[in-house]
Amino acid sequence: MRFIHHDIEGKRHCIWLEESEVGFWVHLDGQTHLLKRQFQRGGGTKSVDAVLENIRAPMPGRVTKIMANEGGKVLAHQTVLVMEAMKMEYNLKSNVEAVVKKLCCREGETVTQDQLLVEFETP
């Protein structure tokens, strides 16, 4: 973990950072953020609205409800499926509008951490 000083618009900021496989963890102005690396095939120059990510299980648990269909569209921040883990329920969402390519799990299925649950069509 290291820090750097940097002037932004005349104001001095101290930024703490640490690089990881996922991206860069940074802390400045009292807030911590993760700036994720994204792999973009084709090297196109068009900008993409935020990051499209497939849904993976954040921890081991059980899928209790699937709320999307293959081929169907989901909106940004819409709950795609509900998972239960450690006696609590979690709503898993897509952070951007996307089309479901494949549902890789079933309602009632027990899943492992990082298991791919929903695959989206690449835009």
Added chain:
Amino acid sequence: MKFKKVAVSNRGEVAVRIIRALHEMGIKATLLHSEVDISSMAYREADETVCIGASPSSESYLNFENVLNAAVSSACEAIHPGFGFLSENADFVQACEKRRIIFIGPSADAIRSMGDKIKAKEIAKQMSVPTIPGYEGSDEDLALLKEKALEIGFPVLVKASAGGGGRGLKVARSHEELGEAVQSAKREAQSSFGNSRIFLEKYFVNAKHIEVQIFGDKLRVFHLGERECSVQRRHQKIIEESPSPVVNSEQRTLLGELSTRLAKAVGYRGAGTVEFLFSENRFYFMEMNTRLQVEHPVTEEVYGVDLVKAQISVAQDEPLYWIQNQLVPRGHSIECRIYAEDPYQNGVPSVGKLLGQRFTTGPGRRLELGFETGDEISTYYDSMIAKLIVRDETRSSCIRRMVESLKETIIFGVRTNIPLLKLILTHENFISGQMTTQFMSDFFSTELEENPPIHFQDISKVLKIDRIKKEERIINPFTGEWT
């Protein structure tokens, strides 16, 4: 009798807390840990470590045989159970007695009496401690329950008698909902506690959760005032404080009186907490927790005591030197529980390796930490990784100090609830001290919006994360701008 060696059968920040207290008292600490908890601060601080099983709690921390065998084979005279796990298991206390190991905590009988919520309520009534209106009869015929619920007045809470930790609780807002609530509570009670007995209580929608710290030594029972823990989500506490912003000194004396009366009725020794609900200016006994609680530090900060060392002293059969009329709160203290979870994704647990940490220092700050850089945070247990406790002269200055301390707190490698904590602490309903247990669902029921770091373009230039490879770019996930 002074202990030479004590087994610590717990994990995370509380295991470190206990080990430190033992060391300060000149006692050796043997940590009984699960496989994955090799990656923890307690493992490094202990004098000796014994692995008691695989990572799932049932195979390690909850396994009587493994725990006792480890304590006995490492020649420990006593065992400190921490909180959770076996700390309120009367059968375990008896198993310790059988193996001639001193359990640091109350007796099996006291635990049993208060662990059964129906029995605890009966004792409270006998001791003239006001209780929540309800029905505790053994007849669970649905028609009868509906009748009783109407008498109590909806909404009604269906509670598991053997319950705890917010489980086995279902709310029924109407006649129609009662049947389902009862079935659901019984199912959860049976699977979590092996006992499906339930009872009904009036559900106070806008109440404050106020609890009293009591402590028994061989001669007396003391009380160390109240804590307020109304900021909770799904019955999991997030922020706690002492004193409560709404309790005056007369009320404190009254609560202390009621709580010590209850504790004396079961011959209580050691640390315990009597929980009350405060609604419409009245206090109602809710339940008693027969263990040290997570939020004990805020009491320590305003009363100037060390409750863990006191537990060890009492277990060594020493009397405490405290004097009740000198136990008065001074200043204010707040604790924030830091969970490894993503506040922008509804609190989904965040796992990973801790890549770096930097914590606040300076006056009135106290950190209880369980993990350091390089440790893996996993999902076998709850996701609390640290507690930040702050004290100051007044509640408002304490809140400000906590916000500043959280801004200084850096944890890299897992997401934390720190952004959520800051929003709670700066919310007017919290600042006014008027918050109730509805606070989180009233004001924080939807997801937090992530705020982009300012001047992202500048940062990325500074970090030189331009095109590293043709296929790899850093993009700001919030604005979608490429660097």
